[in-house]
Amino acid sequence: MSTEQASGQPTGRVNKDGNPCPSWCVTNHDELLIPDKPELGYLSGHSSQKRGYARSLGYGAFARAYCEGDYACVGLADSYGLQNITLNADEARRLARLLAHLVDDDKVTPAQLRKIAAALTDAADLIDPRGGTS
Numbered sequence: 001m002s003t004e005q006a007s008g009q010p011t012g013r014v015n016k017d018g019n020p021c022p023s024w025c026v027t028n029h030d031e032l033l034i035p036d037k038p039e040l041g042y043l044s045g046h047s048s049q050k051r052g053y054a055r056s057l058g059y060g061a062f063a064r065a066y067c068e069g070d071y072a073c074v075g076l077a078d079s080y081g082l083q084n085i086t087l088n089a090d091e092a093r094r095l096a097r098l099l100a101h102l103v104d105d106d107k108v109t110p111a112q113l114r115k116i117a118a119a120l121t122d123a124a125d126l127i128d129p130r131g132g133t134s
Helices: 089-106 110-127
Strands: 051-056 059-068 071-078 084-087
Touching (some): 071 089, 084 089
Antiparallel strands (some): 071 084
8 A cells, every 4th residue: 555545644653564654643552463363463553543532322423544455445343343344545435424414404313314324225235135234
């Protein structure tokens, strides 16, 4: 991955594979992937700190920048890592604008958001009836 693809700003930091860190990478590349299993290697992925952590009754969701393959992505996930999506930066901005628009002035109730979620699932099932990766 080139630093330009990930951030456009060289940082001077690299992971153990010599892969340059994007400016937003906070990963400690000297940390083992699994502490008692050095044979599995070190943390090599690039990840930002969690952003916009929203929490209610011990459950939450967060977004973070990270690299998937050769490109920087935005991940949106629940606090348990059970539900997540990966977006490019433009898709993440469009989703953020849509979510902000939906909640402005209480335009959408939780029940309506569940209907929107069901409609998205139904539309995806038309394209891929096998259920995809979720």
